[in-house]
Amino acid sequence: MKPFRERNPVTIGAFGGVVVLLLLLAAFNADRLPFIGGGTDYHAAFREAAGLKPKAEVRIAGVKVGKVTGVGLEGSHVRIDFRVDHGVSLGSTPFASIRIRTVLGQKYLAIDPAGDGNLAKGSEIPLSRSASPFDVLDAVGGLSQTVEKIDTVKLAQAFDAISGTFKDSPAEVRASLAGLSRLSKTISSRDAQLQTLLQHANGVTTVLADRDAEFVKLVSDGNLLLVEVQHRRAAIHRLLVSTSALSVQLIGLVQDNQNQLRPAMQQLAGVVAILQRNEKSLAKGIALLAPFVQGFANVVGNGRWFDTYIANLCGPVLGGALPPGGVCQ
Structure with missing residues (x-):
């Protein structure tokens, strides 16, 4: 048997290509193969x-x-x-x-x-x-095509002919036929609008059909939202029950401490009333306090030491000379 390297490379290449082609065909048609x-x-x-x-x-x-x-x-x-x-x-x-x-x-x-x-x-x-x-889209499309083929002018003429034929009929019949005639004229006069309406309806159905995947995804997302709300229903129920229990506890707390809370609220109301009566005085005091605060800030502006000056602390100096040492004793 010849070694592999001594064989004809053309034959080997052709055989390999056939094998690869068969494998590709098998891969693309795996669902048609027996057993698998x-x-x-x-x-x-x-x-x-x-x-x-x-x-x-x-x-x-x-x-x-x-x-x-x-x-x-x-x-x-x-x-x-x-x-x-x-x-x-x-x-x-x-x-x-x-x-x-x-x-x-x-x-x-x-x-x-x-x-x-x-x-x-x-x-x-x-x-x-x-x-x-029954396909609704096909029915709507067929309706639009059928209506477009109607000759509205001939339809109006036909109704007029019927109305003329029955002109000697009783009043009730004449009124009915006159109504049909007016209806036919109205349809004939609105022919362009009706055709435009049907064309737009056909366009809407076409757009909806083209956006089928988006609408399906929208419905699926809405379904996921409803499922999540369903899953969280127990948590929402517990939250509402806990809130109701908290409100009951707060009501009980207020009722149990009503005697203690009433004097405190009354005193608080008195304090608020006093503050309201002296509102102008408090505002004036705060306004007058501002210069003092500014001056005090300047005094203590050098750290922990007071930086100030007291005039005439030593009294008048006789003869214009300072005491021994050059400072006040």
């Missing part, structure tokens, strides 16, 4: 897809158990392929339905297990055991 695949495949027949898309969730009782792998037309009905996790039992006669996941129209495939045993791998859930939802 992602679950069991089934398919269901529906009269319409109702906006369900591949990779949508498959749920049983609200719990995600798989995903939709394909949506396509098969004859006169829609075939939806889906895969559920290993160990999930659908029963022998499950019921499949397309349900709305969010308020903005995202869908998921709901499976309701029924019957004894389990559905065979690759089996189909027939039309008799499937249901599609």
